[in-house]
Amino acid sequence: MYEIDIVYAPESGVLRGETIITATAGSALDTVDLALQVPATEVAVDGDGITSFGQSDGVLSIALARPIAAGDEFVMEIAYEGLPGEIPAWVPTTDGGSVTVTNGATGTWFPVHNVPRDRADLTVTAEVPADWTVVSNGTGSRIAGTENSSVFQWRTSHELSPQSAVLGMGPWETEDDRLSDGTPVTNVYGAGQKEAMKPLADQAPRMLDFLAERFGPYPFDTFGGIYVEALSEDTPFYAPQGRVILPAPAWADESVLLHELSHQWFGVSVTGDGPASGCVGECFAVYAEWMWAEADAGVDLDDRYREGIRQHQDDPQWWRETIESGASMYTKSPFMMHALSHHIGEDAFLGLLKRWPSENAHSVRTWDEFEAMASEEAGQDLAGFFDAWVRGSEVPAAEYLWPGPLSHRAR
Numbered sequence: 001m002y003e004i005d006i007v008y009a010p011e012s013g014v015l016r017g018e019t020i021i022t023a024t025a026g027s028a029l030d031t032v033d034l035a036l037q038v039p040a041t042e043v044a045v046d047g048d049g050i051t052s053f054g055q056s057d058g059v060l061s062i063a064l065a066r067p068i069a070a071g072d073e074f075v076m077e078i079a080y081e082g083l084p085g086e087i088p089a090w091v092p093t094t095d096g097g098s099v100t101v102t103n104g105a106t107g108t109w110f111p112v113h114n115v116p117r118d119r120a121d122l123t124v125t126a127e128v129p130a131d132w133t134v135v136s137n138g139t140g141s142r143i144a145g146t147e148n149s150s151v152f153q154w155r156t157s158h159e160l161s162p163q164s165a166v167l168g169m170g171p172w173e174t175e176d177d178r179l180s181d182g183t184p185v186t187n188v189y190g191a192g193q194k195e196a197m198k199p200l201a202d203q204a205p206r207m208l209d210f211l212a213e214r215f216g217p218y219p220f221d222t223f224g225g226i227y228v229e230a231l232s233e234d235t236p237f238y239a240p241q242g243r244v245i246l247p248a249p250a251w252a253d254e255s256v257l258l259h260e261l262s263h264q265w266f267g268v269s270v271t272g273d274g275p276a277s278g279c280v281g282e283c284f285a286v287y288a289e290w291m292w293a294e295a296d297a298g299v300d301l302d303d304r305y306r307e308g309i310r311q312h313q314d315d316p317q318w319w320r321e322t323i324e325s326g327a328s329m330y331t332k333s334p335f336m337m338h339a340l341s342h343h344i345g346e347d348a349f350l351g352l353l354k355r356w357p358s359e360n361a362h363s364v365r366t367w368d369e370f371e372a373m374a375s376e377e378a379g380q381d382l383a384g385f386f387d388a389w390v391r392g393s394e395v396p397a398a399e400y401l402w403p404g405p406l407s408h409r410a411r
C-alpha cells in the first residue's frame with residue numbers, strides 16, 4: 001500500500017513528496033532498495049528516523065537499523081524534494097502540465113518497489129495550482145483548495161503493478177461520461193486539445209463494448225482518457241490501469257486508441273512477467289486492432305494475413321528477430337495470433353481470448369502460462385506452433401504458416 005502525498009510547483013518544476021509504504025517482507029531484510037529519481041530528504045522505518053540511506057542512478061537504498069524478518073509487516077515513510085525524473089518517463093506537455101508513461105515511470109514521483117509482481121493499492125493526494133487538474137488511477141476528485149491551490153485525491157480499487165500507475169497534472173479540462181455498463185468515465189484534455197480530440201475520445205465507449213464482448217467485462221470500475229500533447233514527439237502512447245494516454249495528437253487515431261484500450265485486459269489486468277512477458281500485453285493488443293478492423297471496417301483478415309505473409313515470406317531479415325525477444329512484437333505477432341486462430345479453430349481461439357483474461361484477472365502471468373492454457377483449450381500440444389512462431393527466427397513450417405483455410409490460395 002502506497003500513500004502518496006505530493007505538492008507540485010510548475011514554475012520551478014519542483015515536486016515535494018511524502019510517501020508512506022506499508023509492506024510485507026518477502027524475505028529477511030537488512031536493506032531495502034526502492035526506485036526513486038527525486039532526491040530523498042528523510043527516511044523513517046516503523047517510526048524510527050533512519051540516517052543511513054543513499055541514492056544513486058534512481059535507486060534509494062535504505063540500511064535498516066534492525067533487520068526485518070520474512071513475513072513481517074513494516075512501514076516506511078520517505079520524504080523527497082526536487083525535480084522529477086527524466087523524460088521519457090516524466091513527460092512535460094505543451095501546456096505546462098506533465099504526465100507519466102512507460103515502465104519505471106513510477107520512480108519519477110514516488111519511491112516504489114518496481115517489480116511487476118509486487119502489486120499494491122495507491123492513494124494519491126496532490127496539490128497543484130488552483131486552475132489545474134490532477135488525474136491518477138481509480139476514483140478521485142478535488143477534495144480541497146484555496147485561492148492559489150487545488151488538492152485532488154485518487155484511490156485505486158484494484159492493486160496495480162508499478163508500471164500501471166499514472167500521474168497527470170495540468171491546466172486541463174475534465175469531462176465526465178459513462179460506459180454502457182455504467183462505469184464512470186473521466187476524460188481530461190490538455191489546453192486547447194478538446195475540439196480536436198473529443199471525436200476520437202467519444203469512440204472509446206463503443207470500442208470498450210466491442211472489447212468486452214470478445215474478452216469479457218471491462219476489468220476496472222472507472223475509465224478515463226488523457227488526451228494531451230507532449231513536448232517531445234517521441235512520447236509513446238500508454239495504458240496505465242483504467243486509463244489511456246494519447247500524448248501525440250498528430251498520431252492518435254482509432255486503431256491506436258483501440259490498441260491502448262485492449263491493454264486494460266491484456267497487460268494491465270493481466271500483467272506479464274518472465275520470458276516473452278511483453279507478448280502477454282502486446283500480442284493481444286496488436287491482434288485486437290485486427291479484430292476491430294474486421295468488425296468495424298469489414299477487413300478480411302485471411303486476405304490481410306495472406307498478403308502480409310506473401311510480402312515477407314522470402315525476407316529472412318523480417319523473421320530473424322523473435323517475438324520472445326520483444327523485437328518483432330508489433331510486426332510478427334498479429335500474424336502469429338491469426339495463424340493460431342486457424343490452427344486451433346475459431347471456437348477454441350475465441351474461447352481462449354475470453355478465458356485467459358477472466359481466469360487471470362488482476363494478476364501477473366507468464367507467456368508460458370498462456371501457451372499452456374492454449375494447449376488445454378485446443379485439446380492438443382501447441383509446443384511446435386509456439387516454438388516456430390514465438391521463439392523461432394525463421395519462416396514457420398507450412399503446417400504453422402498456412403493452417404486450416406489459410407492453405408487455400410496460399411501460394
Ligand SMILES: [Zn+2]
Binds near residue numbers: 260263281282285
Ligand atoms: Zn501496446
